[in-house]
Amino acid sequence: MPHVLYNGTTSPFGRMTRVVGIELGIPVEERQIDVYTAEFLDTINPLRQIPTLETESGEVLYDSRVICRWFDSVSGRAKLIPAGNQWEVERRWALAIGVMEAGLQRRMEVVRPDGEKSGAQITKLEARIDRAVDRLEHEAPALRDAGVRMDAVATAVALEYTDFRYTRDWRARCPLLEAWLATFGARPSLVQTRPH
Ligand SMILES: N[C@@H](CCC(=O)N[C@@H](CS)C(=O)NCC(=O)O)C(=O)O
Known part of the structure; x- marks a missing residue:
């Protein structure tokens, strides 16, 4: 299973993680959800917020800053925070x-x-x-x-x-x-x- 990013169409925090993922060439399956009704999210992110990332190994990461840092750490490309x-x-x-x-x-x-x-x-x-x-x-x-x-x-x-x-x-x-x-x-x- 690829990394799954729970996101929304207008979230700036979610967009920031998407941009970082694209820039670093990290394949991510993005799932647009309505965070206000997404009860399923509670089991993986008790804050029930987007963005939330489920990595291919089943680890769950939030919030947006942590996801950006994680992408940066696994990409093997130039560092986004030199x-x-x-x-x-x-x-x-x-x-x-x-x-x-x-x-x-x-x-x-x-x-x-x-x-x-x-x-x-x-x-x-x-x-x-x-x-x-x-x-x-x-x-x-x-x-x-x-x-x-x-x-x-x-x-x-x-x-x-x-x-x-x-x-x-x-x-x-x-x-x-x-x-x-x-x-x-x-x-x-x-x-x-x-x-x-
Ligand atoms: N500190 C969080 C903030 C995320 C956030 O506020 N996301 C909004 C969407 S833009 C959300 O999930 N709102 C639903 C809620 O808080 O109930 C991050 O950087 O990821």
């Missing part, structure tokens, strides 16, 4: 994940019924995303030099999730980041996995 600047890459990866988390939390808030949603919470999450993206604009030169690296993959996924669920307005403020994404986002791994 030893030389590990902490810079890790910190920027965490920043991009923070953008995904805030984007997802914002989405959950926005779709709550009127009367239950909190405008203050939405404003706070939007400000967090905006600040983080503005910081990434300052770091666009480092991303340009990165090639295929964990922070670059995560940043591209986070920005496209921001486009998809929140706003494209950041593009007017962040020309370097936009130009970088135009090139990096054309990679087949990103084109094939774009949310729909």
Whole structure:
């Protein structure tokens, strides 16, 4: 049995693992599920979240960061987290994940019924995303030099999730980041996995 990745069509965390798997040439059978009704998942991932990976030897791995690291460790290809600047890459990866988390939390808030949603919470999450993206604009030169690296993959996924669920307005403020994404986002791994 191949590695099985339980995933969803719009999950940025799941997409990040897919992009890494494709970039590293790891064969994975992807199963799109509705995580909100996927009771079967509880037995392998008590958090009932996607992405969840079941490896061909039956080991179960989550969350997305662990799956990315595992792919990196088994691929035998160039490392997505190079030893030389590990902490810079890790910190920027965490920043991009923070953008995904805030984007997802914002989405959950926005779709709550009127009367239950909190405008203050939405404003706070939007400000967090905006600040983080503005910081990434300052770091666009480092991303340009990165090639295929964990922070670059995560940043591209986070920005496209921001486009998809929140706003494209950041593009007017962040020309370097936009130009970088135009090139990096054309990679087949990103084109094939774009949310729909
Ligand atoms: N820390 C987790 C977060 C995963 C996550 O929040 N996944 C969402 C989908 S994007 C999910 O499974 N939501 C269902 C739920 O939490 O009930 C990771 O990085 O994999």
